[in-house]
Amino acid sequence: MTNKKNPLSANYRLGFLGAGQLARMSGLQAFRYGIQLGVFSDRDEHEPVESMTPHSHTGSFESAEDLITFAETCGVLTLENEFISSEILKQAQEKSNTPIYPSPATFALIENKLIEKQTFEDAGIPVTPYTLIQNDRQLTEFGNKHGWPFLLKSSKGGYDGYGNETVHDLKEALEAFGSLGGNEGHNIIAEAFVDFTHELAVQVARNETGHEVYPCCETVQQDHICVGVKSPAPVEKSIRKKAKELALKATETIDGKGIFAYEFFLKPDGELLLNESAPRPHNSGHYTIEGCVTSQFENHVRAVLGLPLGSAALRKPAVAMINLLGTDQRDAQVEDTEQALAENDGHLHIYGKLDSRVGRKMAHYTLLGNDLEETYGEAEELTEKIRI
Amino acid sequence: MTNKKNPLSANYRLGFLGAGQLARMSGLQAFRYGIQLGVFSDRDEHEPVESMTPHSHTGSFESAEDLITFAETCGVLTLENEFISSEILKQAQEKSNTPIYPSPATFALIENKLIEKQTFEDAGIPVTPYTLIQNDRQLTEFGNKHGWPFLLKSSKGGYDGYGNETVHDLKEALEAFGSLGGNEGHNIIAEAFVDFTHELAVQVARNETGHEVYPCCETVQQDHICVGVKSPAPVEKSIRKKAKELALKATETIDGKGIFAYEFFLKPDGELLLNESAPRPHNSGHYTIEGCVTSQFENHVRAVLGLPLGSAALRKPAVAMINLLGTDQRDAQVEDTEQALAENDGHLHIYGKLDSRVGRKMAHYTLLGNDLEETYGEAEELTEKIRI
Incomplete structure (x- = not known):
């Protein structure tokens, strides 16, 4: 069982939600403080951090129970991706009594592209022009206002260009809206192409x-x-x-x-x-x-x-x-x-x-x-x- | 099983003979090359590297068989201490077909303080005045020639002052010779105190x-x-x-x-x-x-x-x-x-x-x-x- 008081203890365990290279490189720095590493992966395949610790767990990112079981073995948890909802993180934190940082409350303010943009816009930080797309008319309006082509993005889960589509006209926009899951209730946002240097x-x-x-x-x-x-x-x-x-x-x-x-x-x-x-x-x-x-x-x-x-x-x-x-x-x-x-x-x-x-x-x-x-x-x- | 060809492979495993902080800090650098870590410990108690890998082995440093079993899981082995004899290392290397670096032949030239001093003296590198002590007379002679006090050292296995005794006269020298194992056949060397800045x-x-x-x-x-x-x-x-x-x-x-x-x-x-x-x-x-x-x-x-x-x-x-x-x-x-x-x-x-x-x-x-x-x-x- 992990020490829950002083993190600079040999029996203190830092838990990573996610097991890729970001957790691997963070884990190397955790080891320099003499502590242990726990890792929670949602994949069956071997992940980069799993060869770095005897304390690997597998489960679902959508299961609060799986996360709670893992959290109870750790002194603190941290994230290496954005795949777990703030609500699940909140439940895991409360039920396990193991803190999670960044906190579920922090994550709730940026957990999908729509909320993230609203959060920072409200704080006076300029963001790329965007709008939530809920019907065909909004696609045309956005293109007319900000120019074609523009980007359609799934609000949750994209990275390295996945979950993004560049659309040049309404036909492409409707296709992309569908392929990104817009017809199944996923939030899709349109984002203007920005001319940048x-x-x-x-x-x-x-x-x-x-x-x-x-x-x-x-x-x-x-x-x-x-x-x-x-x-x-x-x-x-x-x-x-x-x-x-x-x-x-x-x-x-x-x-x-x-x-x-x-x-x-x-x-x-x-x-x-x-x-x-x-x-x-x-x-x-x-x-x-x-x-x-x-x-x-x-x-x-x-x-x-x-x-x-x-x-x-x-x-x-x-x-x-x-x-x-x-x-x-x-x-x-x-x-x-x-x-x-x-x-x-x-x-x-x-x-x-x-x-x-x-x-x-x-x-x-x-x-x-x-x-x-x-x-x-x-x-x-x-x-x-x-x-x- | 470890890849034995290209060490920069995710299934290549570097094996450490010894599991203390030196292996831990080396292991952190091995991980940056994407490889795996094997560790062989001769202790039942938890050792620093064991929390850094799922591939921990326990055995005796005096058992070639234990080392061979471990070596077969690794692409290469290395040392973090001087507790294994070059002869055992040589057997482990030959039988497992896994190279060990520093090589058993290298280690054979420095594996105890007597051989080490002879090796470097023969190469023209100045070493601290020393002699192998085999009887009382040699203790007196060494003290007379190089001055009292001087050091008695067990030829094998000392570190951080363990295995060393400072002796001020023949009585202390005889006691130290005994406590360092000289009467049980361990090689004991006398070493002059060097006046140094x-x-x-x-x-x-x-x-x-x-x-x-x-x-x-x-x-x-x-x-x-x-x-x-x-x-x-x-x-x-x-x-x-x-x-x-x-x-x-x-x-x-x-x-x-x-x-x-x-x-x-x-x-x-x-x-x-x-x-x-x-x-x-x-x-x-x-x-x-x-x-x-x-x-x-x-x-x-x-x-x-x-x-x-x-x-x-x-x-x-x-x-x-x-x-x-x-x-x-x-x-x-x-x-x-x-x-x-x-x-x-x-x-x-x-x-x-x-x-x-x-x-x-x-x-x-x-x-x-x-x-x-x-x-x-x-x-x-x-x-x-x-x-x-």
């Missing part, structure tokens, strides 16, 4: 001891997938400052305890629009493992354990991160890493997934340097031969 | 792809236990350079593949004497986790997996490490860490041992800064209130 991201760690705001970085996207990150973002300092202010304000708005990530569009006129938020470590912050004094994963653990947070300052003037996506469909293995490993201040992280699939996030590579574009270019070159 | 240490990572030599650091000792480390060592640059050269030469002498640590005495005349070596990560190198671009633990893993090594360069001009020894006899928990955690570039590591004992190595704290003595003093202050 950069996609930016900021992570914020926050708990009762204070907060740490990470540098504003740029996420480089291809086909709705983040392929790389540049930090600090190559935009004016005042823009980075503004993005950090908005990110902190957003975290305060939801009274967040844990690590949070915010993605922004930077418009040509310098305006920032909040695009998405995540109540967990985020791909845009993987570079912080070596790139910052304290990584997003370590501050995630510190935040949920109620410990003082560590500095989010950059270790070097320029940090580049390249996502290594699956190149083949096969048993996972990584080849041709020699150049990347041998490079000074180049850092490879592999997630321990058993199967490679083309385009799947399998690993990442971080390179620290002095000039941003040069460092990013080098990181791309050093990783271009890697097969995974 | 500093105790220095150097770690070396080496494999078929090359080598990396870490900065020469100073180990601060109290009662034969390392209480702290300063890096780089506050001695002349030429001395640090010489220590690094000797450490590399020693590693080449034993054809080492893995991570190795060497402790030196610096005499007032500037001469360096090799005191001890270890074919594994070492307490003197814990500061490298944040203090160097690539830690001793990561290069340990890279070296035994046959991967290119990472840079051993310091991240900042001054790095201080403080060992946090048990302050109480109780269930392990760490208290009053707030100051240490909140300090910029201060890094706490707790080992996950279940029981605190006074003086037991339970955790450590690393602080990065610009001025060595100032940084070390701050690290001492920040940790003095911690109870564990």
Whole structure:
């Protein structure tokens, strides 16, 4: 049984709801504090964290009972995804008497795209223009007001471009509305295409001891997938400052305890629009493992354990991160890493997934340097031969 | 079953012989490469690594069969202590067809203090004056030649001052000879007290792809236990350079593949004497986790997996490490860490041992800064209130 008082105890267990690479990288930081790791997975297949602990549980994310059984073995629970409803989290927390951070109340304010946008809009944080779509007429109206094409998004559960459709006309819009589950009662929102020059991201760690705001970085996207990150973002300092202010304000708005990530569009006129938020470590912050004094994963653990947070300052003037996506469909293995490993201040992280699939996030590579574009270019070159 | 070809595979397993904090900190670096961890412990009590993997084995370090059973589940084995004989390691390697690094042949050259000193002396590396003690007369002769007091050491198995006795006269020497097992056939060596100004240490990572030599650091000792480390060592640059050269030469002498640590005495005349070596990560190198671009633990893993090594360069001009020894006899928990955690570039590591004992190595704290003595003093202050 877990110690429930002092989290810095060898018999204290931090439980992760979800078992993928975010839990794996957070778990590595939990281990440095001498504690144990519990993991709750909703999948039968092997998951990255399961090889890191003897304390693996399997169950349904929709079953409060399954979560309660797991919660009772842990001192605190945390999230690595947005797949569990705030209502189920609330029940699990109350019945098990094990706290969950980010809290169910925090999560309730951002748990689907509609509520999330309303929450931040109400707080005065500019968000991408959107509307809830309930009939054909609203599709036409949205297109007429904001221009075609626009995006249709399932309000719950999308990531890496899944659950999103770009629609160019009413016919496509109606098809997408159906394929996204609109006819089965799923909330579908329309979102305007924003003309932007950069996609930016900021992570914020926050708990009762204070907060740490990470540098504003740029996420480089291809086909709705983040392929790389540049930090600090190559935009004016005042823009980075503004993005950090908005990110902190957003975290305060939801009274967040844990690590949070915010993605922004930077418009040509310098305006920032909040695009998405995540109540967990985020791909845009993987570079912080070596790139910052304290990584997003370590501050995630510190935040949920109620410990003082560590500095989010950059270790070097320029940090580049390249996502290594699956190149083949096969048993996972990584080849041709020699150049990347041998490079000074180049850092490879592999997630321990058993199967490679083309385009799947399998690993990442971080390179620290002095000039941003040069460092990013080098990181791309050093990783271009890697097969995974 | 483990993949035996490409170590960067999700079903590749790195096996540790020993389950303490050195295996724990190395294991954290193994996980970053997406691989699995196997652990072989010779103890019934819970060990730090056992909470980090579902693949724990228990057996005897003196049983080749136990080791073979374990080795067959792993792609490669490595050591975290010197408690298994090279002969048993050799048998385990041959019968399981699983390589062990450092190799049994390497370990055979340093597996006890007598052989170790002969190996390095033969290679022209200056060592502390010593002799094998086989009778009373040799005790008197050694004292007369090198002066009283001197040290008696059990040739095998000592650490942190255990297995060592300081003897001031023949009566004490005879008693110590007996208590160290000399009358039961254990090899006992006499070692002269060396007049030194500093105790220095150097770690070396080496494999078929090359080598990396870490900065020469100073180990601060109290009662034969390392209480702290300063890096780089506050001695002349030429001395640090010489220590690094000797450490590399020693590693080449034993054809080492893995991570190795060497402790030196610096005499007032500037001469360096090799005191001890270890074919594994070492307490003197814990500061490298944040203090160097690539830690001793990561290069340990890279070296035994046959991967290119990472840079051993310091991240900042001054790095201080403080060992946090048990302050109480109780269930392990760490208290009053707030100051240490909140300090910029201060890094706490707790080992996950279940029981605190006074003086037991339970955790450590690393602080990065610009001025060595100032940084070390701050690290001492920040940790003095911690109870564990």
